[in-house]
Amino acid sequence: MRSWTRASKLVAGNMNTLKSSLQNIFYYPSAVVGMLVVFLLVFTAVYALVKIPYNEAIRLWRGGEEVWYQNPKFAPPAWINYFSAKKYSESFAVGTSDGTMAKAVTPGPEGTSTMSASYTFDFSYDYYPQEMILYLSSRYKEKQPFISAEWLTPDGRKIRIVNSALNQKQTYRFSQDEKLKTRLGTDEVVPQLFSNPETGNLMKGKYQLLITGATFEPESDIDVEFVFHGQVYGLAGTDHARRDLMVPLLWGAPVALAFGLIASLGTSILTMVIAALGTWYGGWIDELIQRITEINIVLPFLSILIMIGTFYSRSIWVILGATILLSIFTSAIKGYRSIFVQVKESMYIEAARAYGASSPRIVFLYLIPRMIPLLIPGLVSSVPAFVFLEASLALLGLGDPVLPTWGKIIEDANANGALYRGYYYWILEPATLLMVTGLGFAMLGFALDRIFNPKLREV
Amino acid sequence: MAVVTQTPAENTVVRKTSHNSTFVRVSRYVVVRLLTLFVTVVAGIYLTIMIANMGGYVDQIMKGEIRDRITQSIGLNPAMQQMQPAVRKKLIEESIAQEEKRLGLDIPIAIRNFRYLSNALTLNLGRAINMTSDSGSKQVRLILLERLPATLLLMGVSQLFLFFSSILLALNLSRRYGNFWDRAVVALSPTSAVPPWFYGIFMILIFAALLKVLPFGGMVDSPPPSNRFDYAMSLLKHMTLPALSLVLSSFFLSIYNYRTFFLIYSSEDYVEMAKAKGLPSRDVERRYILRPTLPNIITNFAFLIISLWSGATITETVFLWPGLGRTLYHAIGLYDIPIIVGSTIIYAYMLAMTVFLLDFIYALVDPRVKVGGR
Numbered sequence: 088m089r090s091w092t093r094a095s096k097l098v099a100g101n102m103n104t105l106k107s108s109l110q111n112i113f114y115y116p117s118a119v120v121g122m123l124v125v126f127l128l129v130f131t132a133v134y135a136l137v138k139i140p141y142n143e144a145i146r147l148w149r150g151g152e153e154v155w156y157q158n159p160k161f162a163p164p165a166w167i168n169y170f171s172a173k174k175y176s177e178s179f180a181v182g183t184s185d186g187t188m189a190k191a192v193t194p195g196p197e198g199t200s201t202m203s204a205s206y207t208f209d210f211s212y213d214y215y216p217q218e219m220i221l222y223l224s225s226r227y228k229e230k231q232p233f234i235s236a237e238w239l240t241p242d243g244r245k246i247r248i249v250n251s252a253l254n255q256k257q258t259y260r261f262s263q264d265e266k267l268k269t270r271l272g273t274d275e276v277v278p279q280l281f282s283n284p285e286t287g288n289l290m291k292g293k294y295q296l297l298i299t300g301a302t303f304e305p306e307s308d309i310d311v312e313f314v315f316h317g318q319v320y321g322l323a324g325t326d327h328a329r330r331d332l333m334v335p336l337l338w339g340a341p342v343a344l345a346f347g348l349i350a351s352l353g354t355s356i357l358t359m360v361i362a363a364l365g366t367w368y369g370g371w372i373d374e375l376i377q378r379i380t381e382i383n384i385v386l387p388f389l390s391i392l393i394m395i396g397t398f399y400s401r402s403i404w405v406i407l408g409a410t411i412l413l414s415i416f417t418s419a420i421k422g423y424r425s426i427f428v429q430v431k432e433s434m435y436i437e438a439a440r441a442y443g444a445s446s447p448r449i450v451f452l453y454l455i456p457r458m459i460p461l462l463i464p465g466l467v468s469s470v471p472a473f474v475f476l477e478a479s480l481a482l483l484g485l486g487d488p489v490l491p492t493w494g495k496i497i498e499d500a501n502a503n504g505a506l507y508r509g510y511y512y513w514i515l516e517p518a519t520l521l522m523v524t525g526l527g528f529a530m531l532g533f534a535l536d537r538i539f540n541p542k543l544r545e546v
Numbered sequence: 547m548a549v550v551t552q553t554p555a556e557n558t559v560v561r562k563t564s565h566n567s568t569f570v571r572v573s574r575y576v577v578v579r580l581l582t583l584f585v586t587v588v589a590g591i592y593l594t595i596m597i598a599n600m601g602g603y604v605d606q607i608m609k610g611e612i613r614d615r616i617t618q619s620i621g622l623n624p625a626m627q628q629m630q631p632a633v634r635k636k637l638i639e640e641s642i643a644q645e646e647k648r649l650g651l652d653i654p655i656a657i658r659n660f661r662y663l664s665n666a667l668t669l670n671l672g673r674a675i676n677m678t679s680d681s682g683s684k685q686v687r688l689i690l691l692e693r694l695p696a697t698l699l700l701m702g703v704s705q706l707f708l709f710f711s712s713i714l715l716a717l718n719l720s721r722r723y724g725n726f727w728d729r730a731v732v733a734l735s736p737t738s739a740v741p742p743w744f745y746g747i748f749m750i751l752i753f754a755a756l757l758k759v760l761p762f763g764g765m766v767d768s769p770p771p772s773n774r775f776d777y778a779m780s781l782l783k784h785m786t787l788p789a790l791s792l793v794l795s796s797f798f799l800s801i802y803n804y805r806t807f808f809l810i811y812s813s814e815d816y817v818e819m820a821k822a823k824g825l826p827s828r829d830v831e832r833r834y835i836l837r838p839t840l841p842n843i844i845t846n847f848a849f850l851i852i853s854l855w856s857g858a859t860i861t862e863t864v865f866l867w868p869g870l871g872r873t874l875y876h877a878i879g880l881y882d883i884p885i886i887v888g889s890t891i892i893y894a895y896m897l898a899m900t901v902f903l904l905d906f907i908y909a910l911v912d913p914r915v916k917v918g919g920r
Contacts, residue, residue, distance in 0.1 A: 106911075302877060319760065328734055343730075368817075378589075380587070381586045382586050382589045383589060384897070385590030385894045385897060386590055386890075387596060387856065390594075390886065390889075390890070391597055394597055398603060398881070475744065479741060479860050482743065483860065497747070501864070506750050511751060511755070514751065515751075517749060522740060522743070525739040525740050528739065529736030529738075529739035
């Protein structure tokens with residue numbers, strides 16, 4: 088994009104400029120900000136890879152309802168309560184099997200026993216929760232255990248929720264219980280449980296869920312899990328499939344970094360090497376490279392990527408390979424070529440030829456290293472384009488089918504009408520991360536460009 | 547939009563005394579140039595065709611779909627349920643063969659590729675496989691033509707506005723180099739790393755979802771207003787956000803590039819000389835800065851015109867704008883090779899034509915350039 092002759096003046100300078108130029112970087116505020124962003128991104132990526140290993144990430148992202156059942160649907164992150172005068176209820180899940188819900192078992196006569204578990208929690212929010220669910224599991228041979236649940240409100244009322252014989256596994260949803268609906272006289276069971284019966288308003292205070300069970304065999308046992316789907320969840324919120332958005336937000340960092348850096352590194356280095364080889368050997372090689380470049384410019388880049396994604400494979404690595412292949416032979420190769428033509432004639436190359444250096448030696452040790460100062464700004468500046476390319480393809484439904492990425496979140500949000508239905512967090516979170524990443528690399532790239540291209544620094 | 551910023555020395559061929567007559571030189575140049583461009587277009591289109599049917603892989607998908615569809619429709623047809631199984635099987639096979647023949651799937655892929663190629667090169671765009679235009683036609687030409695106005699409107703308005711406003715603002719900034727606005731543009735230029743659809747999402751969030759002043763997407767209200775004025779107003783309302791995102795995403799970088807470009811030219815000695823002579827700054831700008839940069843500005847303009855054709859696939863998708871970019875994306879999803887090839891060939895021809903014409907335009911606007919000169 089920028090002038091190549093200007094840069095070629097620099098090439099004629101000394102390799103030491105690379106070192107001294109890099110020392111200048113701290114004089115550019117935008118470079119410092121950019122570096123900070125890149126550093127944070129690398130840190131996040133490493134953190135994500137260590138904290139959630141690949142297999143765990145895939146399980147959390149594609150596991151299915153049994154992985155996500157504890158989370159509410161479409162829940163914004165919990166920290167929005169800091170910005171809202173009215174508080175949204177936070178989600179939680181407790182169970183007797185992991186000890187987060189106290190359970191007491193009293194043995195009775197003839198192998199029977201009674202079990203009781205209770206959970207008390209403070210409800211001081213201004214919005215009703217989405218749903219409450221009991222996941223009940225029991226062990227028995229012939230005689231089914233029996234369970235009953237009661238609801239204690241802050242004003243001392245005791246509401247009978249359910250009495251039931253238990254199967255091995257059973258799910259009880261408060262809002263779906265027809266008997267409870269008739270007993271409470273309303274279809275909106277969950278709001279009713281949190282309301283003052285006289286005024287109909289929401290009532291804050293300590294609520295208690297009391298569960299008592301009876302088993303009729305020596306080895307029989309009951310476990311209860313109480314899942315409370317509030318209006319908000321965790322640090323990142325959840326999507327339409329109850330997935331915690333934290334997983335794709337964290338994992339998006341290494342994927343975006345890997346895609347952006349590999350694509351821009353691969354593209355810039357291959358472009359430079361091919362341009363150098365073409366210029367050095369000249370003749371039909373040079374001619375061939377020029378023709379391929381012209382043909383490549385005719386090819387519709389995005390359409391071909393869409394075709395590869397639609398017809399062949401949506402794997403991010405296949406798309407990455409195709410992206411690099413299509414990005415090598417662009418107008419950049421002509422730019423590099425025009426500088427190599429000048430460098431080829433310079434004295435030190437003449438000297439190398441005179442002492443009998445081999446062609447590969449001249450190309451890889453003398454020609455290419457001279458261009459590194461020019462390569463770096465372009466390389467850094469092209470990272471955002473590739474990061475956004477991945478997101479663009481994901482938005483078109485061609486994202487990687489397995490990996491959780493930022494683009495996939497935006498696609499899901501867009502497909503589920505997040506903006507239309509007011510789930511702004513769903514789009515804003517990945518969008519902010521993408522934006523910060525893109526701007527970080529772009530700012531660093533611009534600053535490097537000004538550092539390495541002295542002519543630009545003057546103006 | 548990539549702005550071409552080159553110093554004059556690279557792009558011009560300095561006039562040399564030549565023994566050939568101008569006519570011979572120019573005609574030889576024209577023939578060689580047209581030939582290379584034609585070969586380039588042929589190779590590009592053939593590659594696109596190869597990719598568009600993935601070496602025959604798409605054929606298998608399509609054959610499978612045809613078999614499913616016909617087996618099902620005949621199986622579900624009550625009139626045919628009375629038939630003997632053998633007769634019905636024969637009927638199914640015949641219908642499949644007929645459908646494959648209709649779509650040309652019975653011809654080997656290698657021959658079909660060349661048929662696509664020769665049809666494309668003669669601009670005989672043919673019939674779409676699965677897509678139909680809104681008026682019900684399967685002609686590729688009609689499908690593309692139907693979408694063209696929408697794309698031309700959106701892209702034309704945004705790109706032309708971007709082009710002229712950035713040149714004017716850049717000229718202005720290059721005069722006041724180093725002041726607040728100049729530094730603001732330099733500082734904001736990295737914002738162009740973000741693609742237009744991304745700004746689009748933010749625009750929708752702010753203006754459609756939160757403020758509720760502009761629509762989420764689409765091109766006109768539904769049902770479309772019958773009154774011409776209302777129709778135009780509705781169009782304007784729907785176009786604001788996509789056009790704004792397209793402009794915004796390239797705005798600062800475009801100004802920055804032109805500004806840097808103009809600054810480099812204004813530090814030339816002859817500009818200093820003109821200023822020293824006491825020429826008014828308008829004249830200095832017109833004669834000594836804009837004039838030598840004209841070839842580059844024209845190049846950018848020419849490529850802008852070409853870019854109008856390809857549309858903005860993702861921005862159109864985000865805003866549900868019924869343009870060419872989105873049609874192409876749909877065509878790919880429906881394996882509609884004639885549409886993909888048709889859209890590509892037109893782009894390739896436009897590109898080749900522009901590249902060819904630009905050489906002559908350079909010679910017209912820059913007296914130092916000579917067509918075909920070496």
